[in-house]
Structure formats: C-alpha cells, structure tokens
Amino acid sequence: MKDLIYKEFKLAIHPTCYLFLLMGFMLLIPNYPYYVAFFYQTLGIFFIFVGGQANNDVYFTTLLPIPKRAAVKARFGIIVIIELAQIVVSIPFAVLRNSLNPAANQAGMEANAALFGLVFIMFAIFNLIFLTMFYKTAFKLGLPYVFACGAMAIFVGAAEAVIQLTPALKIALDTLDPSYLPQQLAVLIFGMVVFTLVTVLAYLRSAARFEKIDL
Amino acid sequence: MENGRDILSVQNLNKSYEAFKLRDVSFTLKAGTIMGFIGRNGAGKTTTLKAMVNLVHADSGSVQYFGMDLQTREAEIKQRISFAFGGVDYYLQKKLGTITGVYKRFYDQWDEKAYENYLKMFALDPNKKIKELSQGMQVKYSLALALSHYAEILILDEPTSGLDPVSRDEILTIFEDVVDGNQASILFSTHITSDLDKCADDITYIKNGAILFSEDRDSFVDSYRLVEGPLDRLTEELKSVIMGFHQRRGEFSGMINTRDLKMAPGIKCSPADLEAIMVHMERKA
Numbered sequence: 177m178k179d180l181i182y183k184e185f186k187l188a189i190h191p192t193c194y195l196f197l198l199m200g201f202m203l204l205i206p207n208y209p210y211y212v213a214f215f216y217q218t219l220g221i222f223f224i225f226v227g228g229q230a231n232n233d234v235y236f237t238t239l240l241p242i243p244k245r246a247a248v249k250a251r252f253g254i255i256v257i258i259e260l261a262q263i264v265v266s267i268p269f270a271v272l273r274n275s276l277n278p279a280a281n282q283a284g285m286e287a288n289a290a291l292f293g294l295v296f297i298m299f300a301i302f303n304l305i306f307l308t309m310f311y312k313t314a315f316k317l318g319l320p321y322v323f324a325c326g327a328m329a330i331f332v333g334a335a336e337a338v339i340q341l342t343p344a345l346k347i348a349l350d351t352l353d354p355s356y357l358p359q360q361l362a363v364l365i366f367g368m369v370v371f372t373l374v375t376v377l378a379y380l381r382s383a384a385r386f387e388k389i390d391l
Numbered sequence: 392m393e394n395g396r397d398i399l400s401v402q403n404l405n406k407s408y409e410a411f412k413l414r415d416v417s418f419t420l421k422a423g424t425i426m427g428f429i430g431r432n433g434a435g436k437t438t439t440l441k442a443m444v445n446l447v448h449a450d451s452g453s454v455q456y457f458g459m460d461l462q463t464r465e466a467e468i469k470q471r472i473s474f475a476f477g478g479v480d481y482y483l484q485k486k487l488g489t490i491t492g493v494y495k496r497f498y499d500q501w502d503e504k505a506y507e508n509y510l511k512m513f514a515l516d517p518n519k520k521i522k523e524l525s526q527g528m529q530v531k532y533s534l535a536l537a538l539s540h541y542a543e544i545l546i547l548d549e550p551t552s553g554l555d556p557v558s559r560d561e562i563l564t565i566f567e568d569v570v571d572g573n574q575a576s577i578l579f580s581t582h583i584t585s586d587l588d589k590c591a592d593d594i595t596y597i598k599n600g601a602i603l604f605s606e607d608r609d610s611f612v613d614s615y616r617l618v619e620g621p622l623d624r625l626t627e628e629l630k631s632v633i634m635g636f637h638q639r640r641g642e643f644s645g646m647i648n649t650r651d652l653k654m655a656p657g658i659k660c661s662p663a664d665l666e667a668i669m670v671h672m673e674r675k676a
Contacts, residue, residue, distance in 0.1 A: 179496040186493050187482055236481035238446060240497045241469035391446040 180242065180250035181257075187236075188251075190227050193220035193258050200266035204273045207282040211332045214295045217262040218302050218328070221255055222321050225310060234314050234391060245383035248311060252379045255307070259299045263292055274352050284336055289360035290349040293367030294335050300367075300374035301327050311382035314389055394423030398576060399544055404442055404452035411600060413438055416452070418595045418605035420544065420578050425570050427591035427608075428580040429665075431673055435600040436580040437476075440548050444474045456544065470499060472544040473537030477552065478529025479521050487524075487532060488517035498540035509535035527558030534565060538574055545569070547579040551586050559583070563590045584665035594665075598672065608665075615663040615671075618655050619644040629654045635671030646671035 202213035228234065237247040270287035285291045302324045309320035339345045348359040399420035406413040413435050420426050430436050441447040443454050445465055454461040456468045482490055495501040510517060513531040515524075524532060530550045537545050551559045566577050567590050581587065587594060587608065595605040604611055618633065622643050630636065632654060633645035646663055647655065663671070 179493075182496065183493045186489060187485060231483065232481040235446070235476065239444065239469070239474050240494075241466045242497065243466060244445070388448070390448055391441070 177246065177250060177253070180237075180246060181253050183237070184250055184254040187231075188224055188228060188233055189254065189258075190220060190223035192223050193217065196220040197258075197261055197265045200262065200269045203266055203269040203287045204276075206273075206277055206279065209284040209332075209336075210281070210287050210291055211284070211295065211298060213266060214262055214298065215328065217258060218299075218306070218321075218324070221258060221302075222306075222317065224251075224254070225317050229315065229317065238391065244387050248383040248386050249379065252303075252307065252375065252382070255303065256375060259303075263295060267292075278352060280350075280352075285339065285350050286352050288349075288352060289357065290363040293360070293364035294332075296364070296367030296371040297335075298328050298331055300371040301331050303375045304378045307378050308381045308385065311386045312389070314386055314391065394421070394573070396422045398422045398457055399443075399578070400453075400455045401439070401443060402453045402455075404439065404449045404454070406438060406442060406447060406449050411435070411438075413442070413449070414601040416442075416597070416600075416602050418602060420576055421593070422543075422576050423570060423573065424592040425566055425577045425579070425590050426593040426595060427587035428578060428595050428597065429582065429584065429587060429669065430580075430597035431582055431669070434597045436597060437548055438600075439597065440474070440546055440578075440580060443546065444469070444472075470540070471542060472546060473533075473540075473542035474546045474548075475530075475533040475537070475550070476548045477550060478524075478526055478531075479533050480529075481521075483522040484520055486518055486520050487515060490521070491517065491536065494536055495540070500541045502539055502541065505541075506535060506539035509538055525558070527554050527562060530554075530562050531565070534569070538569065541574075543575050545575050545577045545579075547577065549581060550579055551581055551583055559586065560589070566590055584669055587665050596669075596672075603672065612663065612665060612668065614649050615646050615668050616649055616652060616660045617644070617646050617663045617667055617671075618658050618660050620658045624658060626654070629658070635674035637674070 196216045196219065199213045199216040202208060203210055234247075237250075238244055270291075273287055280286065285294070305327050306320045306324035309323060310317060339349050348356045349363060397419045401419070402417050404413055404416040411433075416435070416439050418426075428436055428440070438447055442449045443461070445461060456472060459468055461468060479490075491506065495503070495506070509515075513528070513535055515528065515532055515535060521529065521532070530547075533547075534545070551562055554562065563586060566579070569575050570577060579586075591608050593606065594608045594611050596603045596611075618629075620643060622638060622641050625643050629647075632647050632651045633643075634647070636643065636645040638644075646667065652660065
C-alpha cells in the first residue's frame with residue numbers, strides 16, 4: 177500500500193490540491209460561509225480523477241502486480257489524506273481569525289470545533305456519493321461530481337438552517353464562547369465518527385464495484 | 392525456463408457483449424517463442440488480451456500462466472509478465488525517470504543495472520517526457536520496463552501499429568533478440584501480416600471472436616494455396632472449397648486448403664503468404 181500511495185503522490189495528485197489547501201485562509205474573512213473553504217478541495221480531488229482519465233491511470237495502476245481493489249484503497253487513502261490536511265491547515269486560520277476578530281460571523285457558523293465536525297460530515301457525503309458513483313464505471317466523472325456537490329449543498333443548507341433556527345443549537349454551536357466547547361467537541365467527534373464509518377463503507381462499495389467492471 | 396514448455400494457456404474463454412461475442416477462445420504459448428495474434432480490426436484481439444490480465448472479466452474459461460490460475464494468483468503472475476497497449480499510453484506529461492521510479496517499487500526482481508543498460512541500448516533519455524518519445528521509442532521504453540523486472544512473458548497489444556517500416560523492423564528485431572536470448576516469450580497482436588512473416592514462430596488467428604487456427608507459422612502458411620484460372624475450367628467441386636472466391640473478365644481466383652489440391656488438376660496453384668491467407672479468409676463471398 178505504501179508504494180501505491182507513493183504512486184498517487186508522484187503521478188496522480190493534481191497540483192491544485194496543494195493550492196486549495198491554502199483556501200484555509202478564507203477562515204480569516206470576518207463574515208463568510210466557512211464551508212466554502214473546504215468545498216474547494218473537493219474540486220482538487222475531482223481534478224485528480226480528470227487527470228487520471230487523461231493519463232490512463234486506471235490501466236497503469238491495474239496492470240501493476242497488485243490486487244484490483246488495492247488501486248481503489250490507495251485512491252481513497254490519498255483523498256482522506258488531502259481532506260484531513262485541508263482541515264488541519266485550516267485550524268491555525270480559525271484560531272487566528274477568532275483571536276484577531278472575535279465578532280460573530282454574520283454569514284453562518286463560527287469557525288469553531290462544531291464547524292469542523294460538520295465539515296467532516298460534508299466530506300463523508302462527498303466520499304460516499306462521488307467515489308461510489310465514479311467506481312461504477314471508473315470513467316464517468318461529471319454526474320458523480322454534480323450529485324456529490326448537490327448533496328453537500330443540501331447538507332450544509334440543512335445544517336445551517338437547523339442551527340440558526342433552533343435557539344438551543346444556535347447558542348451552543350454557533351458561538352466562540354468557550355463554555356460551550358463540550359457541546360461543540362461532541363459535534364466534532366460525531367463528525368469524525370461519521371466520516372470514518374461512511375468513508376469505509378464508500379470504500380467497500382467502490383472496491384466491489386471496481387472489481388466487477390470491464391476496463 | 393525450459394524452451395518449448397507451455398507457459399501460458401488460455402482455455403475456452405467466453406465473453407458476451409451486446410454486439411460481440413468471444414467464443415471458446417483457446418491457445419497456448421510455448422516458452423522461447425514469439426506468437427503473433429492476428430485478426431482484423433474488431434475480431435476480438437484486444438478483448439482476449441484484456442481478459443488474459445483480468446481487465447475484462449470472462450464469462451467462463453480459464454487463463455493459466457506457468458501452471459498458475461490467473462483468478463487465484465493474479466499478483467504473483469503479474470510479477471512475472473508484462474502487458475502493454477501499444478507503447479506507453481499513460482502519464483504522457485511525466486518524465487521516464489519519474490514513471491520508472493514509481494514502477495520499479497512494485498517488482499521484487501527489479502534490476503536497476505539492467506534497466507540502465509536497456510536505456511542505453513535503446514537510446515532512451517530518462518529526463519524526457521513520455522509525450523516527447525516517438526511511438527517506436529515508447530514501445531522500447533515499455534520493453535525496457537518489462538525486461539528490467541525479468542518479465543518472462545511479454546503481452547503486447549498492437550506494438551507495431553502506427554510505426555514506420557524502419558521502426559517496425561527495429562522493434563521486431565528486438566523481439567527476436569529478447570526471445571533468442573532466452574529473456575522472455577512474446578505474444579503480440581497485430582493486423583500487419585508482414586510483422587509475422589518476419590518474426591513469429593506461431594500464429595493464432597481470430598475471426599469474429601473465435602479462434603480459427605493456432606499453430607506454427609510455417610505449417611499454417613503451407614496449408615493454403617492460391618488458385619486462379621479461366622472460369623470454364625472451374626468445377627462445382629472446386630468452387631465449393633474455394634475461400635475468398637473472386638471472378639472478373641472470365642477469370643476466377645481464390646484460395647484452397649492444400650489438402651484439396653487434388654480437386655484442382657491443371658489449375659494454376661501458388662503458395663499463399665499470410666496477407667493473402669488473411670484476405671481470402673475474411674473476404675465475403
């Protein structure tokens with residue numbers, strides 16, 4: 177697996193993935209829907225697949241002496257690494273924003289632990305829809321991405337609506353007040369658990385689909 | 392690897408698509424030989440080759456390499472074989488050195504020294520990008536990769552299509568050297584019959600998804616004769632055994648099986664070459 181991950185970094189990763197990591201700086205914007213900073217990276221991941229298609233990655237990889245599902249596992253591996261990196265890179269920007277400008281974000285959730293928990297769920301939805309749909313054909317990219325974006329938008333819209341319209345949630349989650357940190361950490365942990373379970377499920381389904389298709 | 396031993400055996404491969412069927416495809420490749428896999432475009436060459444490396448899943452049948460079943464020992468088998476579509480059709484923007492750096496990590500037997508020798512022998516510059524290589528150079532690069540991990544069977548899909556005659560000759564000569572130096576056995580598909588005239592030991596001929604013949608080239612070629620003559624000398628009996636029958640201006644031509652020669656007394660018969668055999672086999676009556 178180590179060699180396949182190496183291959184993903186050496187050949188498959190798209191340079192925009194590194195560029196989009198810097199989108200974490202958007203958390204410095206005083207009033208902004210901060211999910212957008214993370215959404216950009218799904219575009220970077222999409223570009224990995226576009227590049228893969230143009231470069232016949234699927235043939236290069238599946239002709240190596242590896243089990244076919246290992247190719248899927250490695251691709252999931254690099255995507256999870258990128259998604260986690262996106263979150264990790266954003267943390268200092270969130271800390272900086274909140275210490276520089278403690279005023280409330282008028283455009284949505286504060287850049288707090290709960291936001292990161294919701295971002296984990298957003299990435300989980302992306303992985304489930306985009307990757308399992310893609311591995312049905314290992315070729316068609318457009319529709320899976322459109323569906324994944326649609327589902328992420330619905331999730332973000334619904335999460336924001338519920339939090340903003342439910343006073344108890346708004347008070348506890350959409351705030352920088354440290355006394356609500358336990359509630360926010362609960363959302364973060366919940367998001368991490370959802371991310372892990374859903375991504376593993378997405379991998380299992382994708383690998384099973386990929387093994388069945390004729391290339 | 393002891394020459395003459397079966398090292399690859401394809402048995403009764405079947406695969407159905409909506410508009411195309413692979414039907415009971417069977418043949419064997421012997422160690423120390425070059426087999427040409429021939430058929431017109433769309434006959435099922437690439438599908439067969441893909442099924443032989445699990446890119447395509449056959450509905451039934453089996454593929455064995457070195458006595459090992461592909462379905463159960465795929466990774467082990469792939470350490471000992473190499474498969475390429477034409478030359479190198481992946482990661483065109485990357486440098487040879489970068490691709491090799493990734494590729495070699497997967498092969499237990501990778502020999503860096505041998506690789507460097509092949510680069511020199513084939514005049515390949517590792518700092519060049521794949522897209523900067525001519526098609527012939529791409530085939531050479533793919534051979535360099537395969538030979539540097541001591542692949543014992545090279546499976547190549549149309550390695551010579553699109554090459555100029557000089558490059559084609561060069562590649563075929565490399566094939567001969569590889570096989571004669573006991574480095575590997577080669578199975579390559581082509582629709583260019585002169586490739587096979589030059590270097591194939593055995594020929595497997597596929598038509599409409601079914602294998603017509605798989606045998607050694609010389610006896611294959613020897614089993615056909617071209618016939619031609621005036622129409623008034625053509626008997627019903629002879630006409631019934633002629634393949635690719637053609638008539639024009641009172642003359643007929645076609646091909647017969649050598650065993651049917653007795654049906655053509657006094658008719659002009661001449662040896663057929665591979666191209667003539669292919670054309671007559673495929674010609675619609």
